[in-house]
Amino acid sequence: MIKILLMIAGLIWCSGASATTNQVPDFALIDHQGRFHQLSRYADQRAVVVFVCSPDCGAREAALSEIVSLHKRFQGAPVRFMVLVPDSGQTRAGLSDLARRMDTDTPFLLDSSQLVSDALDFTRGDEVLVINPARGDIIYRGGVGLYQGNAMQQALAANLPGMSSHLHYVVHSVVRGEPFIDSPSPSEGEPLVLDQIEEVRAQSITYEHDVAPILIDRCVGCHQAQGVAPWVMDGHRMVQGWSGMIRETLLTRRMPPGQIDYDDAGRFADVHHISDEEMRILMRWIETGASRNESAPDPLAELEPGASEWELGEPDLVIDFPAHKVPANGVLDYVFVPLEIGLTEDKWVSAYAFDVDEKSALHHVIVYTQDARQQRQNASGGGSRTNFGGYAPGRGHIELDPDTGILLKRDMRFMIQFHYTTIGRELTDNSRLGLYFHDAPPAQVLERTAVMNGEFVIPPGVREYPVTAKTLIPDDSYLYSFAPHMHYRGKHIRFRAVFPDGSEEGLLSIPNFQHNWQMVYRLREPVFLPAGTEIVAEGAFDNSRFNPLNPDPSQEVEWGDQVWDEMFLAWMRIGEAR
CATH class of the missing domain: 2.60.120.230 (Jelly Rolls)
Incomplete structure (x- = not known):
């Protein structure tokens, strides 16, 4: 009967793997419970279903209830369901309340920048995408297609007992590796208005006045000569050449690095964070060609090198680490080296910084202090010691709160733990530690x-x-x-x-x-x-x-x-x- 129905309807019978060659970019967002979701990390799933929810979807949309129902029905199956919310007036707390009211753990992803919704080319408020996450192929795009009396729907429902929607039928087919009817149900939602995206597209964005300041503030600290990043932002042409990668790293939240939950960002100082507005400006500039006014000065090219090679300026005391020869291959154990500080009086450290010579091989450094008593207990493996601080990628310097400090007593020495990894060639590392002191004892010793x-x-x-x-x-x-x-x-x-x-x-x-x-x-x-x-x-x-x-x-x-x-x-x- 289904074959006859297909012939009559003139529909196309497709497999989920080849229904379309359209693709979507990789993306990542945090859900209402603070969990991270990235499309490519679900490569072991047959499908990822992304439903875009208009601002009032929680109040009236039966389609959302169907998504929640299917999420529960397909628990344990190789398919993931996500609800994407690009509403600029929504909050994660509001989405948590909605999830509680609907009694669901379906991930509600707040797309506060609206960049993901735009990149996935959603146009209506209840549209759905079924994606092959391993390749980024679009298996299905359309409406949820609730079965509500249409003759075709009734025929499918009769022959596929328990089916509640066209989306249910598509997901059922994809999970079972079966072909399905490629007849997208129309989306019945209102046109999706991405107000924040429209606002930035109405602006006249320039590299010199809008883009370069963001790059200088958010990126150049790492993307500079001798920095930890793999390329240097030393001018427009370099940034333009990497613009595709910049887009990818913003959509997947890979850059800036070490990001904490966006909701926590305002609570911490010196975090690597980029605002939604800044991301929208960068993405708009990239999508319009990443160009610049060739007759105007290039702000990146005109950046002056710092007056000091130290990130925090010249230290009050520099401690040279002993040179370490690192072989080309092999597994290296931790190395402990005692170093005299040479203080003649107690000092309170306000900040410290590492000048790392061979960033590719120096995995980490941990600096310990040893007072006179601990030095007498100096057994093998570093002995008795107190943790002072350390270096690891992304942690090149530490500034303490202005009214706090770390006490270094004059009878202390450092015990330094070095961990090197081999990189296929021999090298010698000559790294240093710079210490910055308070002029007077701080209010709080840390x-x-x-x-x-x-x-x-x-x-x-x-x-x-x-x-x-x-x-x-x-x-x-x-x-x-x-x-x-x-x-x-x-x-x-x-x-x-x-x-x-x-x-x-x-x-x-x-x-x-x-x-x-x-x-x-x-x-x-x-x-x-x-x-x-x-x-x-x-x-x-x-x-x-x-x-x-x-x-x-x-x-x-x-x-x-x-x-x-x-x-x-x-x-x-x-x-x-x-």
Whole structure:
């Protein structure tokens, strides 16, 4: 009967793999629960269903209810459902309320920049895309197509019991690897108005006045000579040549690096964050050709090099690390080296910076202090010591709050831990540490403590292996910063404070942890932690083949020093409340 129906209707019978050659770009967003979603990371799924929800969709759209129903129906099947919300007046809290009212854990992704909705070419408020995430192919674009009495719908429903919509039929077919009727149902929603996108497209955006200032403020710090980035933003032509990659990294939130949850960005100083408006300006400039006024000066080309080779200016004290010869190949153990500081009086450190010579080989440096007592206890492997600070990619310098400092006593020395990795050629690293001091003792002396868990075994191939850690704050204290640390399989991590009265406060969330960027996140305003407060870290590892950084998904993974092992910890700067 279905074959006869198809012949009569003159419809096309297609397979999900080849229904269309149209493609969508990779993209990433955070959902209403603070979880990170990236299209390409669902490459093991047969399909990703993206439904765009107009501003009032939660109030009246039956199509949204169908999406929620299908999400529940296909639990465990190789298909993911997402609701994309490009409403400039919506909030994540509002979406959380909507999800609670609908009793669903379907991800609601707030597209606050509206760039993803625009890149996916949505035009109506209840349109749906079914995407092959491995290739970015569009399997289906159209309406949800609720079965509501149409003769064709009735015929399909009669022959496919339980079907509730054309989308249901498409997803059912794709999951089973079966062909389906390529007859898109029309979208019945209102035209989708991307007001923020329209506003930026109505502007006259220029490289000189609009784009270059954003690049200087957000990007040039890394994209400069001797910087950590792989290319230098030294002029328009270079940026224009990389404009396609810039677009990709903005849509996938890969750059700026080390991003925390957007909702947390205003709470922290010195974070790598780019605003929605700035992203829209860059994307508009790129889509119109990434050109410039050739007769006007190029702001990037005219940038003057800093007066000092140090990021924070000339240090008060420079400590030269011993030269380290790194072989071309092999696995290198940690190296501990004692270094005298040479102080004649106590000093309070206001900031420190690393001048790293061989960034490609120096994986990290951890600086410890040892007072006279600890030096007498100097056993093998670095001996008794107190953590001072460290370097890792993305953490080249640390500035402390103006009224805080780290005490260096005159009888202290440093114990330096070096970790090098081989890169296929021999080299010699000559790195340095620069210290900056307060002129007078600060109001608050900072100490370091940690929350960590080393008792985990990550099974091979698992995509989401949860790990938690807790630490108790014994005295009234203020919390100033976090420095989370995981290795290649680190996926996400968040922190909260559980106060003695049972109340809680979220402190920091990193939905898309990246081992290549080991950041320090410094609070603009310290958080008071009464004695007995518990700091809880909750995170997960991805040991699957879909983690692009995973060195070997076939291996069971435990705590260990090397990057192919794992760690789960975060250093915190705290100061005793006075």
